[in-house]
Amino acid sequence: MHPSQRPNNDLVYQIEDNPPFFNALLSAMTHLLAIFVPMVTPALIVGGALGLSTEITAYLVSMAMVASGVGTFLQVNRFGMIGSGMLSIQSVNFSFVTVMITLGLGMKNQGLTEDTVISTLLGVSFVGAFLVVGAAWLLPYLKRVITPTVSGVVVMMIGLSLIHVGITDFGGGFAAKTNGSFGSWQNLGLASLVLLIVLVFNCFKNPFWRMGGIAIGLIVGYIVALFMGIVDFSALQNLPLITIPIPFKYGFNFDWHAFLLAGTIFLLSVFEAVGDLTATAMVSNKPIEGEEYTARLRGGVMADGLVSVIATALGSLPLTTFAQNNGVIQMTGVASRHVGKYIAAILVILGLFPIIGRLFTTIPSPVLGGAMVLMFGLIAIAGVRIIMTHGINRREAIICATSVGLGLGVAFEPTVFEKLPILFQNPICMGGIAAVVLNLILPEDSQKKVFLDNDLEH
Template structure:
């Protein structure tokens, strides 16, 4: 295998080439279309599920954009050992959505007020991000423990866990459940409309239309919802001109049991970042082995951790390197990291204006549900592809079956392991943690046959 892995698509602009400003802007906008909706959706989902105030949800959205801009700038510039130096785009990590909802709901049921809930969620996120920073220095050891089968299970469990969130929004959300309108004809009709529009555009030949399918589906659903009287603009009144980021706006509190859950997700998400960065190197026609590759990998994961530290301090959910942009590089032939500068500036500017973040809070739940149900299912499919790509021999089948059974089983009834000590129960009651930890344990305990040793060294990154 050569040091440089080439893809079928020829690059128009190589990694270190600088496209003209107009072409850089077009490339930046194309990348934004791929990440903008997935970037703001986690904050909207968490805000809706925890019934946070409109101001808090809007602030989460704004900080997600600003933190993503800062993270993208660090990745593409590569200051010293920080950053991959590739066109690596940062965005909110979907892995934390179900965890934040589960922890926040538990605190809410205990009677904690919104500000204390936010301070605790962001506090453990802030501390947990340093685990990713530390992981960047021991990546070779982690990659021997977390194989493609293990990472595939984690991605699969993330998708399966999120589908429940998407389908609840599809029917109208938690507010509709309270008002008795959940699953009525109007909510289901709007959700189905968005779903069909997204599917339709994803079947088109034009790469740009396929890439914009989710955004177009949301736009169509929003317009229809407006005419049906489902959109409430009252939250857009009396807005300040600019949102000023406030470090630890909600204070800082720390819960060790919550930290165990969040820390586990952080460690499991390291491999996602490794896969995304390697895939970016592949489509950018850069080495995926050797000194340069290891340096980019370490710098990219280090930046991932530092950006999540910054994001949590500002008031955003944790961030990670986004995989969607690898497809954009392949389709456009533009791998220039200088395009990332334009993306970073655009994100920061968008996040500074509160009207943008507040506007997204007016999107009705069925509109989000119609798009997110499909998107979350695609995450699960991605996990299945990773698992199958590594082969399903007897050993892998045992690991996948056991991890899926325990992880998915916990999602049906989290009380199954309530006899365990609280420090352990708080880990296994989350399906992602339960499935991921089971996969890691079995991967270490079940021995490899000699003829499987060679195949086991294949990195998940090469599969993408």
């Protein structure tokens, strides 16, 4: 049997099982612990990099939670053809962080107002999300294009391109570069403390403590920052009791230049979603080939697109199916989709209270940076695992090496392809497009594949 098709025999609750209330709630909280920080981090990164007001950044955070709850509800319930019908958790897509920052900074340099910048970014994302809906219908015809190698390269490039943002916050953030405190001992010490705590908890055998390591590191770092007097609570004053989601709160604007880049990221994110949904099916003891698999895949990708339509209309960055919950399913043995209903309800409730969104905006950049360096590195490693789990030979190695080389080359020297269309000036786009093209034109290799499987190491 292919290594990636081995069933998970440790499941306590199968997909259609309905656990007792306490068990379901405990499992839901475990999933939330694994995804909550990555869920709110993209809005904080984009808000900080673009210098957005606290009010806008907090609203992005709140709507990220609301939209993630709505999206998770759609995914786990499977309304007709929409949804995977698995414990697939929706959360903010990290793929768009670098793109949003690049586009947003360009707009600000053109003199556009803050509201116009955010309304354009969300407007472009709103239209682009329909590309994912359309791609769901084409999945059966894209098997030659959406391979594990291509999906893995895209995920890897997402992680690698974000590390620059993480290490910038590690040194104090974009604001610290302007006030001269970037890389100060205070910032480096605080960030290193958070990273050390996360690493220590990651060594524990108890899966609950391992999953909670990032949250615990952020909490401890935040407390230390309080004693250091570098936490600003002014954003928490005069808050309303409840945040009311308002469609297109900051208006609706559209830019074809930005759409070209964002639209490509949406199409590339389909590759990532396919990999995540396949992994969820695999750990949930569901087939990863045949009609049932195709139906779940199409429904999951379609939900991804529709949820991003809803999310961007409400004021959140685009969403996607998260990979983190696959590890939680393996560790807890709970694959019940009904647990997703509890997760969805909790997320919506948390998102409606503005104090929660605003509280996250008070986290100092070094505290976030200490966790993000590891978090983004793990995203890159997840891409490697997707590639290796499905096997790699000389052909796949050439595709990966060339794609990552070109993608990182753009990241290190952004002007190298400035005479080409803007698509080739983004690391994720460059790496993803290169992987797709090479996968289509390079001849098949008869060399035996090497799998990421312990049994084959002996």
